[in-house]
Amino acid sequence: xxxxxxxxxxxxxxxxxxxxxxxxxxxxxxxxxxxxxxxxxxxxxxxxxxxxxxxxxxxxxxxxxxxxxxxxxxxxxxxxxxxxxxxxxxxxxxxxxxxxxxxxxxxxxxxxxxxxxxxxxxxxxxxxxxxxxxxxxxxxxxxxxxxxxxxxxxxxxxxxxxxxxxxxxxxxxxxxxxxxxxxxxxxxxxxxxxxxxxxxxxxxxxxxxxxxxxxxxxxxxxxxxxxxxxxxxxxxxxxxxxxxxxxxxxxxxxx
Numbered sequence: 001x002x003x004x005x006x007x008x009x010x011x012x013x014x015x016x017x018x019x020x021x022x023x024x025x026x027x028x029x030x031x032x033x034x035x036x037x038x039x040x041x042x043x044x045x046x047x048x049x050x051x052x053x054x055x056x057x058x059x060x061x062x063x064x065x066x067x068x069x070x071x072x073x074x075x076x077x078x079x080x081x082x083x084x085x086x087x088x089x090x091x092x093x094x095x096x097x098x099x100x101x102x103x104x105x106x107x108x109x110x111x112x113x114x115x116x117x118x119x120x121x122x123x124x125x126x127x128x129x130x131x132x133x134x135x136x137x138x139x140x141x142x143x144x145x146x147x148x149x150x151x152x153x154x155x156x157x158x159x160x161x162x163x164x165x166x167x168x169x170x171x172x173x174x175x176x177x178x179x180x181x182x183x184x185x186x187x188x189x190x191x192x193x194x195x196x197x198x199x200x201x202x203x204x205x206x207x208x209x210x211x212x213x214x215x216x217x218x219x220x221x222x223x224x225x226x227x228x229x230x231x232x233x234x235x236x237x238x239x240x241x242x243x244x245x246x247x248x249x250x251x252x253x254x255x
Contacts, residue, residue, distance in 0.1 A: 001028045001040050004048040005020070008032045010077055013085055014054035017092055026093070030085050057092070064095050069103045075118040075125075078151045087114060094247045125152040131246040134169060136210040142169040145202030145249050151176060161187050174202045182202050202249050 004027035007010040011135070013030075020026045025045070029038060037044055062070065062097065073091070076084055091114055094102055105111050127148070134142035142164070146153070153173050157180045160171060164182070172179030177200065178191045198204045242250075 001030045001036055001042055003027055003031055003037055003041050003044040004047055005031050005033050005035070005044060007049050008085070009049060011051060011054040012047060013077075013088065014047040014057040014092075015049050015091060018050075018053040018057050019045070019047055020093070021096075027089070030089060036217075042100060061092055061095055064098075064101055066101075066103060072103075072114060072118040075121040075155070076114050078154060079117055080151045082119070083115070087117075091154075103123060105120075121150045121152060122155070124148050125155040127243060127246060128152055128156050129240065131169065131250060132160075133249060133251045134164075135153050135204055137204065137208055137250075138210055140168055142167050143199070143204065144169065144171045145174050145199075146171060147175045147202070147249065148173065149245065153178075157187050168195045171203070172199060174200060 002025055006016050016027070016030065023045070025043065027045070031037070033046070061073075065073070073088060076088055087110065091102075091110055093109075094110065102108065102111060106115075122168050125148075127145050130145060132144045134144045137143050153171060153172070157171070160169065160180075161182060166184070168182065168184060170179055170181045178189060180187050180189050192199070198208050
């Protein structure tokens with residue numbers, strides 16, 4: 001069994017592909033640096049991430065993929081599932097080895113698996129766009145906590161930048177402990193070195209919120225309640241269109 005160890009970055013994955021072709025030795029398993037090797041490892045190789053190598057591989061792949069194909073690969077990478085990197089490694093190598101495009105080779109299980117996974121990630125990104133709820137903080141920012149199944153914030157920031165371009169805002173992934181903030185000019189990713197109460201839990205304390213924020217939340221809940229027709233409530237259908245994992249950050253589901 002051949003094992004490649006890399007830094008679990010996308011450039012690292014592309015570098016691993018470059019090295020595999022250079023060494024004519026293709027890994028059966030991809031692991032992060034420091035992870036224990038499988039019991040029957042015959043050969044292991046540590047990949048040193050190189051932006052030059054990564055760029056060469058990506059440019060070669062871009063020539064063979066359509067724009068939707070490139071977006072699919074990005075979505076699969078952001079899924080963060082355990083074997084996503086190995087799926088992409090195999091897909092990229094198959095792309096490089098073929099003269100014709102494999103994007104629409106639906107008879108290939110590898111292609112259909114990637115399309116299915118990318119679709120799940122795209123749907124999760126759309127859920128985030130739909131179900132994000134901002135709360136105004138004392139420092140004038142609008143804060144929105146989310147806890148998506150996949151790492152989809154990078155797929156949503158362009159929407160928030162366009163939709164809320166006149167506001168200071170922060171969207172924070174409480175599961176992955178990072179977010180994006182917008183200062184009316186640029187969107188930038190950020191992380192915290194120490195846990196901040198309220199921000200990490202997604203539930204701001206009264207002293208962290210703007211003085212009128214609680215009143216606005218009460219108005220919103222009252223408004224939605226007034227629109228509800230109890231005889232037409234369908235909890236099963238509601239859970240289908242509004243996954244329960246988003247409820248804890250929805251204003252209308254609190255209080």
